[in-house]
Structure formats: C-alpha cells, structure tokens
Amino acid sequence: MPNFDYEAPTSLASALELLARPGEVRPLSGGTDIIDQLKSNRRHADLVVDLKRVPELLTLESNGSGLRIGSAVSCTEVHKYTAEKGGFPALSESTELVGSIHIQNRATVGGNLCNAAPSADTIPALLIHEAVAHTANASGGREIPLIDFFAGPGQTVLEKGEILKELVLPAPSNNTASAYLRFIPRNEMDIAVAGVG
Ligand SMILES: Cc1cc2nc3c(=O)[nH]c(=O)nc-3n(C[C@H](O)[C@H](O)[C@H](O)COP(=O)(O)OP(=O)(O)OC[C@H]3O[C@@H](n4cnc5c(N)ncnc54)[C@H](O)[C@@H]3O)c2cc1C
Numbered sequence: 001m002p003n004f005d006y007e008a009p010t011s012l013a014s015a016l017e018l019l020a021r022p023g024e025v026r027p028l029s030g031g032t033d034i035i036d037q038l039k040s041n042r043r044h045a046d047l048v049v050d051l052k053r054v055p056e057l058l059t060l061e062s063n064g065s066g067l068r069i070g071s072a073v074s075c076t077e078v079h080k081y082t083a084e085k086g087g088f089p090a091l092s093e094s095t096e097l098v099g100s101i102h103i104q105n106r107a108t109v110g111g112n113l114c115n116a117a118p119s120a121d122t123i124p125a126l127l128i129h130e131a132v133a134h135t136a137n138a139s140g141g142r143e144i145p146l147i148d149f150f151a152g153p154g155q156t157v158l159e160k161g162e163i164l165k166e167l168v169l170p171a172p173s174n175n176t177a178s179a180y181l182r183f184i185p186r187n188e189m190d191i192a193v194a195g196v197g
Pocket of ligand 1: 026027028029030031032033034035036051071072097098099100103106107108109110111112113114115119120121122158162163164165189190191192
C-alpha cells in the first residue's frame with residue numbers, strides 16, 4: 001500500500017482542522033471500503049483521518065421526532081438498535097446484510113453512504129426513510145436531503161474538508177412500513193445487482 005500519514009483525533013474540532021489541511025485528505029470510518037481502495041490504487045491519500053474516536057460522531061438515539069445516527073456508528077449497532085426499537089425495518093434489514101458479521105462490526109452506515117456505490121445496501125433504506133445528511137466542516141455545516149446527496153456513482157456533493165456528521169431520519173408516519181430486498185448472484189456475502197427499498 002502507498003504510504004500516507006494517519007491521524008485519529010478525539011474531538012470533532014480537531015478532526016475538522018485535519019480534514020481542512022492541503023493535499024488529499026480522506027476520512028476513514030470503518031475502513032472497509034477505503035483501505036481496499038488505497039491498497040489497490042483506486043484512491044490516493046496524503047493523510048487519512050480516522051473518525052471512529054470522535055464522540056460527536058457516535059450518537060445513536062431516537063425520540064418522537066425521529067432517529068439520529070452518527071456517521072461513525074457501526075452497522076451492527078444500527079441493526080441492533082433499530083431491531084429492538086422498531087420503526088425503521090428497511091434500515092434494520094439492510095444493515096444486517098452488509099458483508100459478514102466482521103464487516104458489520106467495523107463498517108458504518110455513514111461510510112456506506114459516502115462511498116456512494118450504486119450497490120450500497122443501506123442507501124435505498126435511507127432514501128425511503130427520507131434521511132437528511134447533516135454535514136460539518138471548519139466553518140459550519142449543512143443539511144442535505146439524501147435525494148440531493150449523490151453526484152454520480154462513487155461521488156457525493158461533499159466538498160473538501162466537509163464530512164458527514166450524522167443522519168437524521170424523521171419518525172415514520174402512522175400506518176406505514178418499510179422493507180429492503182436485494183438481488184445477489186450468490187446466496188450470501190455478495191454485492192447487490194439490484195437493491196429495492
Ligand atoms: C468483504 C466485504 C464485503 C462487503 N459487503 C458489502 C455488502 O454486502 N453491502 C454493501 O453495501 N457494502 C459491502 N461492502 C462495502 C463496505 O463494507 C460498506 O460500503 C461499508 O458500509 C463502508 O463503511 P466504512 O465505515 O467501512 O467506510 P470507509 O471505508 O471508512 O469509508 C468509505 C468512503 O466514505 C468516506 N467516508 C467515510 N466516513 C465519512 C464521513 N463521515 N464523511 C465523509 N466521507 C466519509 C471515506 O473517505 C471513503 O471514501 C463490503 C466490503 C467488504 C470488504
């Protein structure tokens with residue numbers, strides 16, 4: 001793997017300061033996409049900023065108005081939380097499908113979203129639940145409805161120095177339900193050819 005610098009900040013302010021540095025600076029959440037991309041030269045980084053130790057990105061809570069998922073929360077945590085609390089079945093189903101248990105323990109919903117692969121399993125669930133991406137950068141942040149978050153396969157509208165901070169999903173209306181189904185050539189552990197929320 002090509003050499004790069006690595007930092008693991010413990011506050012959002014220091015993470016944003018690192019992300020605003022010149023050069024190719026890449027956030028890492030679970031690393032299950034980015035490490036492979038760096039190894040295979042599909043992405044380049046001068047500096048990798050590990051976000052897993054930033055407390056502000058580890059929120060996972062719900063109340064009457066909806067669900068907040070910090071960008072560094074793992075798929076395992078989201079699956080367990082939504083399975084127990086109910087209300088977001090498509091998200092619960094899709095987070096349990098990402099890779100294997102080992103991958104789900106590292107991988108985040110935020111990373112799945114920001115990697116922006118057309119095959120990403122959590123994206124259809126987030127779209128149908130009308131998630132809003134709350135971003136952060138050194139000068140503030142924005143709220144982006146997920147329908148406006150993607151600029152093409154593998155591309156998002158995030159700018160240099162800007163990260164996904166959290167996803168906010170409004171509480172579903174009464175008498176609604178959701179589900180996620182995917183078509184994969186193998187029985188398990190495969191990338192979706194088609195995913196439907
Ligand atoms: C064996 C294996 C099986 C897999 N199976 C599946 C599968 O079945 N379904 C599926 O959908 N995916 C699968 N994946 C892909 C991957 O695990 C998921 O996309 C995962 O959710 C990525 O999350 P992560 O936290 O590891 O992201 P990372 O690798 O940390 O990051 C992914 C991308 O998002 C960027 N990023 C990360 N966090 C942020 C942030 N907060 N703000 C801005 N940008 C950010 C990174 O710079 C990088 O470009 C698999 C991967 C492996 C290795």
